[in-house]
Amino acid sequence: MMRRALTLIPALCLAACAVGPDYQTPDAPPPQALAAPPKVAGQALLAGRDIPADWWALFKSPALDGLVREAMAHNADVAAAQAALRVARENALANVGSFFPSVTGSFQATRQKDPTGTVAPTAANNAPQLNLFTPQLSISYSPDLWGGIRRAQEALDATAEGQRFQVEATYLTLTANVVVAAVTEASLRGQVAATQSIIADADKALTILRRQRELGQVSAADVAAGETAVAQAQQGLPALEKQLEQQRHQLNALLGRMPADPTPETFQLSDLTLPAELPYSLPVRLVEQRPDIRLAAANLHAASAAVGVAIADRLPNLTLSGATGSSASALDSLFSPGNGFWNFGATLTQPIFDGFSLMHKERAARAALDQAAAQYRSTVVLAFQNVADTLSALKSDGDALAAAQRADAAAAHSLALARRQLELGAVAPSVVLAAQQAAAQARLTLVQAEASRLMDTAALFQALGGGWWNVPPAEAGGEAGHAGAAGGT
Template identity: 50%
Template sequence: MVNTFNHPCKSAAAAVALTLVLAGCAVGPNFKAPAAPSESGYLKDTLPAQVGSADAGGAQSLSVDRDIPAQWWTLFHSKPLADLVDESLKHNPNIDVARAALREANETTRSQVGAYFPTVTGSFNPTRQQTPAVLSSAVNSGAYIYALHTAQLNISYTPDVFGLNRRTVESLDAQAESQRFQLEAAKLSLASNVVVAAIQEASLRAQIDSTHRLIELQRNVLDSYKREVVLGQENEIDVLTQEAQLAQNEAALPPLEKQLAQQRDLLTALAGRLSAEEIEATFSLDSLQLPADLPVSLPSKLVAQRPDIRAAEAELHSASAEVGVAIANRLPNLAITGSYGTAAATIGTLFTPGSSLWTIAGDLTAPVFDAGTLKHRQRAAEAAYDQAEAQYRATVVTAFQNVADSLHAIASDAEALRTAQNAERAAKHSLDIAQKQLLLGDVGSLVVINAEQTWLQARLNTINAQANRLSDSAALLQALGGGWWNDPENGKVMEGDKAAAASTATAS
């Protein structure tokens, strides 16, 4: 007789089989994160070191590779704005939605990790039975009517031979990672919306204030005209012309006031409040300071900073793991089951010697014929990976476009503000001269009215240019990722992710 345990070929086969069962091999591609772009800048031309000037709305330095603070909105040096952003991040329900989705994804991953281990269940089954008289009794007493009490532990275990569970956990973990970055994207979007909404409120308040000033000026001129008409020193047509212009400017106020009220509603909703619980803070252009030093991250760092890019990368990782899942489903699957327990006619004798029972079984299954179902599922998973890879590249392209657009806007709007302020100063000087000439009788009312309208339009252009520069800064900080990685809370999350990954690796 040949000793099979000493036979070299069979010993080697047994060793290989044991290695596969205990360690397994995860089939499918091993994910590798896409390489960062090699571009050195966001624009075709060299990035200027500074835009704007101190006498034209303020100068801004563009600091390449400077880090972004976690609370980037504090760069506007407005405590009411910082407080409102903090309140919004705490109470906006959309953030709670994203947090709950992240918790769900994490728990789903942890539930799948349990498949690495055996499943043990316990059972107790008391029965009352009768054996037909034509058969022998099943109990030693010979009774044909008897009770049977059975207590068992049932164990089932599926070795992860080809990495089906490992790839499934990998996919779910990547989906949880995507949810984490979707949470960061939601927080970044919310903070940006609050900042831009506050800037828009400040702009509307300035526009309303300028319109009120012009209306007051026109009323004074109209009163003067009416007095002169009574004295016979002025033509009535000038009064009618001034009244028409006054009515036109007064008609411009309600739309502005409606926009301001709606902007207040928006800020209140962003803070997570109902419309009747309007926020207390109000914003003006004077209360918001243009960030003097804007960070501009290197392109190679942008892919690690933008939450949407990181989420797209995680989705790509999940799609890669799903290819492994599809391949593993086409391979044989081994399941091991066993049970151990006792059975007795009475509960008191349930654990006496001779009452034990046990079974152990193995079940090896493999696809034989499925009409190509599993093959096409694998191809579908591969196509889904290609789709995720293309989506990742599209997200990167959009991110670079966002940064480039913001940099172009910062430079262009700084120049726009300079020209708008020059035009406003010239228009105000022209209006002052026209008013003096009107008092001296050197010009008619039409000249003054035209000068008033020119000044108002120039003033509104300046207000819009100021608001644009503030909004451009917020847009750049958002496009660069917003500094979430410097938040201590995220540091804790990252440490937790590393610990979870280490735990998963140990379990597998």
């Protein structure tokens, strides 16, 4: 009879249905969700161009490449995301056991004395005292009649999938932050160098003014104005040096280093090459590439499955249980004829009244599904806005850089003319001071424009997903991406 009962288990599984909504992948936005890519001066946007896994290598800086790889190996946020992925995967694997019967074994040894004045001895030889040894094997199984276990497994698998893309998002954010930190350092170094050059030029102009004052060619007010120009130029240098030092600390933190740890790598804008060709993804590809969109889709999937779990909890539940074993007063007679026993039973339970708790839990699950759907739509909209904003920034950067280059060249030429005329006494010192200020501002604006273009180029790679799908899997048949390459199963 026990064997016949166990053969019913597969049949019950096959006959079971899964209540609740079946997850449907959201439709991709239409092609017109993104406008045609703008024309960017000096850079070509190529539709359909794939993004390499090591996209930062396109800046052609070995030092930058080394820092990014060090950050991926030692950053604590990456380690935490990988650990969270292992947690999610192990939780999903742990729930698989719910599909199988639970089998436990036990062995009980007791010695007892019967109250012979009240009851007859239980031992076969009528002895009041006896030893009793009972080995037993118990089996319990709850068929997944309504698919509640399957929906729970579906939710856990979706959660693990979402954590996988959280890992990819962490890697993407980290690599982009390292690139931006290196560009920001290069920009600050350029601004420091430009400011030091401005101070040196102001000192030279002040020396000329003092010489001319000694000859009576200029007034004391002109000399004072020159001294003010020097002081103003010097005033901006400490702030830039502070920002540079803080930027070095930030870069160390991204690399998993302490602030006081040495950082031999330094960056200048001339060390970084602007990529001439940039990728441009169509909307249907963008929703597949962005880790945040894939994470939101996984959360939506988990919320959909949770509705099925809540519905199944309100329906009848069947539990099959049985046990077999033997009981004897001596160990050597445990398996003797007549000492064996078995039992089998079925229990059907149905929630009748629980203060409407299960009803409200189902409603909460449905509301959570609505929330996840709205969050998915919001994530998609923000992702497309991110891409559009970055493309607009690149176009503006190209125009701004061209204008800054023209302004720098014009200001430098104007300053050179003013200095020659000052030496000849053809112009007032105030003209030179004005030209110096214009040249200083033009040079700082040029450095900032070059840095902005590099940073926005990195932002485009980040906005398009960063090429994680081109990271080879750790083993044949495994998942592509950093999550798969990291092991973590």
